[in-house]
Amino acid sequence: MPSHVLVTGADGNIGGALVDRLTASGVMVTALGLTFSAPTAAIRTITADAANEGAVADALEGVDAVVHLAAIAHPGLAPAREVFVRNTSATFTVLDRAGAAGIDRIVVAGSINAFGVPMNHHDVLPAYFPLDEHMPVDHDDAYSLSKWTDEYTARWAASRWGVDVLTLRLPLVKNRETLVQANRELLANEAEIARLGREGWSYLVLDDAIEAIVRGLVAPFTGARVALLAAETTRLPIATETLLDRYAHGVERRKRFPGRSSLVDTTSARELLGWTPRHSLDVDPELVPEVTR
Known part of the structure; x- marks a missing residue:
């Protein structure tokens, strides 16, 4: 493990938990x-x-690794230009200054939205399932575009400074209690259930996200790498194949999805980090609206 880590966005949901885990x-x-x-x-x-x-240069003093979490986390939290400019400038600044300071390992919080489809306001669906790091992109919101751009900034930093950068494409990440409450609200909203099919009804319990980040600080890789994370089940108490039949009919399925199998391919994270999600949500079928049964 590194001896001293800079965590940006340390005041956030993931950042606070990561600081506690590291210390x-x-x-x-x-x-x-x-x-x-x-x-x-x-x-x-x-x-x-x-x-x-x-401020970043000062923060890097004495540091030997970085976890960059700071970002405007949703396109609705600020005007589009502000979301894109602040997110991409923060990532460039942190990676550039860290590289110049001789830091050789950075983990970046990316997003499952990086390929653009989940938050696209047009009636679009992913090209195929399961989602992977090579999805064709279709952007029209500033947040998703910023996260996609950040991955290219990581490639630049790896080339310019020789720094190793892991970008983790994260889905919805909350602690278990918050996810349970979010699910109660989701299961009463048929339109939102349909929309979230674009990201495979994915989620990740906070502890599993923290574990992946920590493993990213020590994993044996070089250059700029990207890995998707998700729990092993969808958020809904409905068979995955049934969900696809209902909300993504006609989208290519590159494998079978028994039970509530996840629609996110986490092979890269498993192979690169030796990481496996340990937590999943059990959802009461009685909470599901009649129209989706």
Whole structure:
């Protein structure tokens, strides 16, 4: 393990949990975030935007690895230009300054939305299932475009500075209790059930996301790599093949999906990190609206 890690976005859902996990393992953490509304176990905190070159350079002092989580996390949280510019400038700044400082390992929080289809406002579906890192892209929202651009920034950093960068394409990530509540709301919303088929009704319990990030800090790889993460089941108590028949009829299926099998191919994460999701949601079929049964 690295001895000292910079975590950007350390004030967020994943960031706070990661800081706790690293410090509990004896790793020193510098935490960079826009605000810190709760105490942190980090040895040092820096309140700044991750696109601020000076602040990032200061934060990198004494650091030997970086986890970059800072981002505007949804296209609806700010105007489109702000979402794209702030996200991409933060990623460029962190990767560029880390590379210049001689850091050789960075893990970046990417998104399952990087290929553009899930948040596209047109009536589009993925080219095939299961989703993988090679999906054809179809962008029309600034957030998804920013996450796709970040993956190319990682390639640039690997070439320019020789830094090894792992981008993890994350689905919805929350702790179990929050996911259970989110599912209750989802199961009452037929239109949202249909829309979320574009990302395979995927999710990931927070502990599994943290485990993948930590493994990414030590995994034996070089260059810029991308890996999808997801739990081993969908969010819904309905057979996956039934969901596809109903909401994605005609989309190519490259394998069979028995039971509630995930529609996300996590082979890259398993092979690269030795990672397997340990947690999944059991959902009460009685919560499912009659129209989807």
